[in-house]
Amino acid sequence: MNPTIELLKKHRSIRKFTAQPIPPALLNELFLAAQSAATSSFLQGTTIVRVKSSETRALIAESAGNQGYVKSAAEFLVMCADLKRAGNYCIKNGFAFEGQYTEQFIIATVDVALLAQNLVIAAESEGLGICYIGGIRNDPQRVTELLDLPLGVYPVFGLCLGYPDQDPEIKPRLPLSVIVKEETYNERGNEEDVRVYDEQIEEYYKQRLGGGHGITWSQQVSKLLGEKSRPHMRDYLKNQGFKFQ
Amino acid sequence: MNPTIELLKKHRSIRKFTAQPIPPALLNELFLAAQSAATSSFLQGTTIVRVKSSETRALIAESAGNQGYVKSAAEFLVMCADLKRAGNYCIKNGFAFEGQYTEQFIIATVDVALLAQNLVIAAESEGLGICYIGGIRNDPQRVTELLDLPLGVYPVFGLCLGYPDQDPEIKPRLPLSVIVKEETYNERGNEEDVRVYDEQIEEYYKQRLGGGHGITWSQQVSKLLGEKSRPHMRDYLKNQGFKFQ
Structure with a gap:
């Protein structure tokens, strides 16, 4: 099979990272690749909050079950489902903002996941390792306050990115x-x-x-x-x- | 950038396919690559129903807003969030099956999306085109009946796969x-x-x-x-x- 399929089949979560930072130009490419994923009805319902502050990371790590790599990974991204961005234009264009349907929750959540998985594949194709952090849903209110998430936005999961300092089995x-x-x-x-x-x-x-x-x-x-x-x-x-x- | 990132950035939905079938060995590889995606708490909460029946496809296409490519694509997959498979073992192992939480809905929905996006990337890396079909949620009850989906399983979206017969812009x-x-x-x-x-x-x-x-x-x-x-x-x-x- 081709190298992309080989790459996909080699995935495993990485929970120990070197101190090496991710070059800004590469990070930018990862975001662009991420955004190229399909998006339901063209909503583009994702916002990525890139958390650099070690104080914020420590607080999130603590509530996510003391996952130390949230602190030590080169990058920690909070992947948010975002109905607010589009909702702003509903109001501006004279629609009532009806963004409270189960369906819209599904659309935005799926949008985030598709975009994140593209980000993950792009990162792994450059030799980076990743770990999804569902543990940010242990205390979503804390994350919401730390990151100033407004109504219509929720943190679906976090994502640690960095150069692997371990080689776990698949x-x-x-x-x-x-x-x-x-x-x-x-x-x-x-x-x-x-x-x-x-x-x-x-x-x-x-x-x-x-x-x-x-x-x-x-x-x-x-x-x-x-x-x-x-x-x-x-x-x-x-x-x-x-x-x- | 590397070929995988280039591939990701070239994504666009394909809505017109040639009649060429996807070789079974390739389809198998796509499924394996799909499964390699991360899965929350190791749930593996996805079931793929591969629909070959033209009658079933026609009925689903109709309720999905008459999207003809649901009928004409080489493959049409219904990507289901599945809490039942794991739930069976809850009961067997003496746990009450508490699979009714919002959190579990999120976990299973995200699982499906991550797996599907891996499938999409694998497919595109082999020159196939894809189209997500959110329209199966227009009449999820019909899909549920047609595919015999039991309690604890819901169709998140469909996926058309095939060799492209168009070259739309990004x-x-x-x-x-x-x-x-x-x-x-x-x-x-x-x-x-x-x-x-x-x-x-x-x-x-x-x-x-x-x-x-x-x-x-x-x-x-x-x-x-x-x-x-x-x-x-x-x-x-x-x-x-x-x-x-």
Whole structure:
């Protein structure tokens, strides 16, 4: 396969970075590549807040579960879904701003993710490593205050970028048989295929943790979905102008 | 810049495809590259339904605003956010399945978008063209019935893939000054920069439509956000098990 596909298949998150900065011209290129991603109805509903302040980074790192690389990465970007920018023009052009629909929440959230993934691929193609920081949703109100996010804007995730100072293994993914279905959704074969995959993942964690106790994929996601998951998000988002109508 | 970044910057949606099929081995590679994208908390919350049936495609195309390329593209994929697959293991492992949180909706939706964008880049790197089909959310209930989507699964968008039979221009994006902010969210300079951009987009549409009436970016998004935007989505999602708690 071609080098771009090879690059995509080599992705793994990087959580330890060298002190080497990213040259401004390169960062600029990454942003341009990011922006070239598709955008729903041409909304372009993303704002990137580039956080350089070490005080701000330390506070965000703390609330994101003490992820130290939020502080140490060459760049830390907060990727925001933004309905305000377009909303300003609704009002200016005499429309009521109806930006409170579930659909609009989806559009802006997907916009951010597509743009971010382009940014990630561009960065990795230049030898940089990345880590998505979903942990900024642990305390989105803090992030909102630190970054002055107005109504109609919310932080979807953070992104650490920098030159890797580690070389972790690629984490195996579910078999394609489980992910891709023909014509209709069905679960034929999933149970057996996940069972084999669970063994593979248990082994992966054992090796990564140096012989420690492994955990399977299905155990991990059971825990994830079986507990209250950031239950503050709904009220936070409603206060932030996303009404889910 | 390197060829991957050049590729990213050349993206434009393709809405006319040749009849040439995508070789199965290549399609398989695209799926593997897609899966390599980051996934929140290792959820892997995506299911791809590959729709070959021309009857199903015709019905989806109709409800997606008569987008003919849903029928004519070599491949049409429905990209679904899937909490059910992991949810099955919650129940099996004795957890209550709490998969109804807003946060979990975000995680699964972002997972789908990251995976899809990897698929898109892989496809484009092999000379294929793509078009995202947000229009499947015009009538998500129809898509749900046609594809037998169970509770905990919803169709985020469709994806047309095929060999391009057109060569449209790249659509200019907002200036980086408007998209990327330092330290905090602010709108300094946006008004003037958007004004210049609006002129550029008006010209782009005029040329594309052969001298017709242009529309600016801000006019277009005003209309988008100023009207009721798929107001059925909330109830559809709630019925589908996404409770936004």
